[in-house]
Amino acid sequence: MTWQLDQRNKVGFIWYDTTYCFCPTDADLTRSWGAATRPEYPLQRLIAGDWTTPATNRLLFDVRGQLYRSESNRIPWDGLNPKTIVPVQEQATGMRFRAGDTYRTQFQTVDHWAGSVSYVSGSHAFKAGVNDKFGGAQFIDYDL
Secondary structure, eight states: OEEEOSSSOEEEEEEEEEEEEOOSSSOBTTBOGGGSOEEEEEEEEEEEEEEEEESSSSEEEEEEEEEEEEEOEEEOOTTOOTTTOOOEEOTTTOOEESSOSOEEEEEEEEEEEEEEEEEEOSSOEEEEEEEEEEEEEEEEEEOO
16 A cells, blocks of 8 residues: 655555465375474564655655565374374375474565665666565474
8 A cells, every 4th residue: 555645755555464274285195184284474563654755856865674474384284292203204105194294384574675766867867775685584493
């Protein structure tokens, strides 16, 4: 969404939330439904904004930023008790059942900030700016 606040100031904003579940994704001839992973994405959030203003007829300021938060999990199916069930692989057929090998939870962030100033002197133009992107991930790997 974009707003023209006044004759000189324009701002834009977006907020996007979604969730995903691809359940089950890897059950096949050698892996039962219980041994398949359960990928869930309970948080996928993007927040972005920008501001633009011409300070004078020769000077323009532009600032923008973005925040991204997400979770990407491979978790046990409901009913699997981590304290009492172990994964099993049938040696003759290779069939895996009862539980998956490993599971994980992951939370990640990505932040992006940028800004610039432009100056036009008639036949010449000058633009300078900064741009910074940073983030991180917390990854927890576990098995039953």
